Amino acid sequence: MTKTIFKALLILSFLSCSTDPKEETPVTEENMYFPPVTGSVWETKSISDLKWNQNAVQPLLDYLELKNSKSFIILVNGRIVLENYFNNHTASTNWYWASAGKTLTATMTGIAQQENLLNINNKVSQYLGTGWTSETLAKENLITCKHLLTMTSGLDDTSDEVDPEDLIYKADAGSRWAYHNVYVKLQDVVAKASGQTWENYFNNKLRDKIGMNGAWVQLGVNSVYTSTTRSMARFGLLMLNKGKWDNTTILNEAFFNEATTTSQNINLGYGYLWWLNGKANYHLPQSQLTFQGSVIPTGPADMFMALGKNDQKIYVIPSKKMVVIRMGDAADNVNLALSDFDKTLWEKINALYQ
16 A cells, blocks of 8 residues: 555544534533632622523512512522522521521531541430430430431420420330421530530531531520521532532531431431432321322422421532522411422422423
């Protein structure tokens, strides 16, 4: 074969294999963004950049305002896509998380465990001493920290009070799921195990590390967290990233995975104080009934949620790399965690990107 023919064949071979360079360039996936721990800088992403439906934005905002919302944030890959405030609420105003803050307690329990200060499989009385309930010693000793994390303590849920005389035997620990304020005893467990006040340990190990503001306040028998909406979004972003803040592990992934998967076989829609979407059935607060289907049928199946009284919401959607926050007064009627608002809100959010 002559050199000329060989060159020609090489050129033909190259041309037949080559393609438009534009097609060859791989689409680089956008990196996850974490806002600086101090200051108010936070990158944004526009609806048009995401190729979402701009026409769906105003109906969503109108609905939020109509339903007594005070604030609303959507993050995608950590960047703010929507941030809106209503009814004289501002970016610097603190508001209560209500039961959405239960997930902060779960997270702190996990952090204390990874520091070898406690083990969630140990009985609560190992940390608080015996007599923290009015049960017999044998029954009280059945209750582990994990039972408090999963709402399966077996204690009577007709009262929110958590003094020993109010913590009454209803069933053996692990045999009954009931939404109960007794979970707050985990804050005492963490304080005892760490040798610090609950608030100091929380601030040092979680709040300050991810740039949240806020404080714990005692409202009656409830220990309630209050913060700005962006602080709630920071916590949601931490959970979207399985307990990591940028390259720093705040909560180890093993505990995160346990917390956000079904934790017992009674309420499939419940992890460690997190609500889980997309399961076959679920229970509601103050009910022993089993409801078939997903907690929020209009929401993504892989979504996990922090849900608080009067519609305080953190929705985390791993498949969409999305966090959604809503704070405000009750959308309709006063409620403990779930309401019809969730269903309609997700119809409005879905319209943004479907």
